[in-house]
Amino acid sequence: TPTKPVLLTGASGNLGRMLARELAALGWTLRLTDIAPFPDPLPPRAGFTRMDLADGVGLLRLAEGCGAILHFGGISVEQPFGTVLGPNIQGLYHVYEAARREAARVIFASSNHSIGFHERPKGADGSPHGAESEKIDMDCAFRPDGYYGLSKAYGELMGRLYWDKHGVENVNLRIGSCFPEPTEARMLSTWLSYADLARLCVAAVTAPRSGHCVIWACSDNPASFWGQDHRDRIGWQPQDSAEAWRARVGHITSGNPVIERYQGGSYTAIGYSRGK
Numbered sequence: 690t691p692t693k694p695v696l697l698t699g700a701s702g703n704l705g706r707m708l709a710r711e712l713a714a715l716g717w718t719l720r721l722t723d724i725a726p727f728p729d730p731l732p733p734r735a736g737f738t739r740m741d742l743a744d745g746v747g748l749l750r751l752a753e754g755c756g757a758i759l760h761f762g763g764i765s766v767e768q769p770f771g772t773v774l775g776p777n778i779q780g781l782y783h784v785y786e787a788a789r790r791e792a793a794r795v796i797f798a799s800s801n802h803s804i805g806f807h808e809r810p811k812g813a814d815g816s817p818h819g820a821e822s823e824k825i826d827m828d829c830a831f832r833p834d835g836y837y838g839l840s841k842a843y844g845e846l847m848g849r850l851y852w853d854k855h856g857v858e859n860v861n862l863r864i865g866s867c868f869p870e871p872t873e874a875r876m877l878s879t880w881l882s883y884a885d886l887a888r889l890c891v892a893a894v895t896a897p898r899s900g901h902c903v904i905w906a907c908s909d910n911p912a913s914f915w916g917q918d919h920r921d922r923i924g925w926q927p928q929d930s931a932e933a934w935r936a937r938v939g940h941i942t943s944g945n946p947v948i949e950r951y952q953g954g955s956y957t958a959i960g961y962s963r964g965k
């Protein structure tokens with residue numbers, strides 16, 4: 690159990706609600722925040738503050754005494770630039786300034802959409818699977834597939850900056866598709882179970898040292914697109930796998946060649962206008 694309280698942004702969202710429940714059940718003391726009201730009964734040892742990530746002073750106050758910030762708040766799907774900018778860029782800066790003040794570690798909910806224009810390895814979501822050598826590693830180029838993915842790349846680089854310049858530790862989770870179950874063929878590669886995410890957050894917060902790390906946050910999927918990362922540094926291994934859903938969802942594809950070619954799937958095709 691962490692000795693200091695842990696701040697969770699985006700607490701009222703899908704992943705935030707799950708993490709609030711699971712981490713509270715482990716005995717953690719949580720400070721929850723979101724711009725939307727918290728829809729569940731408050732877990733034990735948790736407080737909730739309704740706040741916009743635009744409120745930098747409010748975040749400084751909320752983070753006082755915290756040892757870690759799980760940053761899950763913000764725009765979570767593709768949106769116009771002007772919609773993404775405030776929550777995901779300015780808001781992220783406020784989170785990092787609060788972390789710097791408290792010498793707290795940031796666990797950042799980054800996304801596969803920061804690298805979504807990498808092609809899928811051949812055979813990744815069918816058999817035989819793509820060769821290990823075709824999987825991309827954490828130090829691959831950022832290839833954002835929209836303004837949302839671009840904000841996540843910026844978020845990871847913010848972490849790089851705050852570690853190099855201020856020694857603020859941060860763990861960047863490149864989350865694939867974190868839902869109760871896989872619902873389409875792509876998720877045989879990208880799915881992250883709720884339980885694996887909860888265990889990942891525990892490892893990221895409690896590891897004695899993290900520095901700046903990048904983790905491919907998907908379950909132990911044989912069809913994963915992703916290879917080497919910093920998981921050993923925080924001692925995390927996924928335990929679940931999407932493979933059990935193959936018979937149910939393996940045939941569910943889009944029929945759109947752009948979507949099927951790239952790792953980011955449908956996001957890559959939003960507003961796509963390249964050489965049709």
Ligand code: NAI
Nearest residue numbers: 699701702703704724741742762763765798800864866867
């Ligand atoms: P969600 O949309 O359910 O949760 C995001 C929360 O952020 C919402 O409760 C929303 O009210 C809050 N929020 C938005 N703007 C805000 C602002 N200006 N100030 C304060 N709070 C604000 O999304 P979900 O699925 O729970 O995702 C959580 C995080 O994980 C997001 O950062 C998302 O980008 C990231 N992620 C999620 C994936 C998934 O598969 N669910 C995949 C990759 C990344």
Ligand code: 15L
Nearest residue numbers: 765766800801802865866867
């Ligand atoms: C994300 O980043 C989104 O937050 C989530 O809603 C899914 O679209 C996920 O990526 C995905 O790529 O499946």
